[in-house]
Amino acid sequence: MIELYVSYTCPFCMKVMRAAEEMGLTEGKDYLIVDAAPGTPGRKKVVDTGSKSMVPFLMDGEHWMYESDDIIDYLKSKFSS
Secondary structure (H helix, E strand, O other), X not given: OEXXXXXXXXXXXXXXXXXXXXXXXXXXXXXXXXXXXOOOHHHHHHHHHHOOOOOOEEEEOOEEEEOHHHHHHHHHHHHOO
16 A cells, blocks of 8 residues: 655645545545654654655655655556546
């Protein structure tokens, strides 16, 4: 399942979550939200995986990325019918 690492105070994270909702994606079914605020296990996973302490961060199996626009484009391509 796609994991979306976010901080709820990050406007770029909110942008990605809003876009996923507008695409009709369902949290828990299509993707999982992981709290990655500073000091959380989620943020540690982001740093351990991508070497940057930056959110939003998407993981889909071995595929991962930063940058809200790239994440939105990825979700559109993955879930387009």
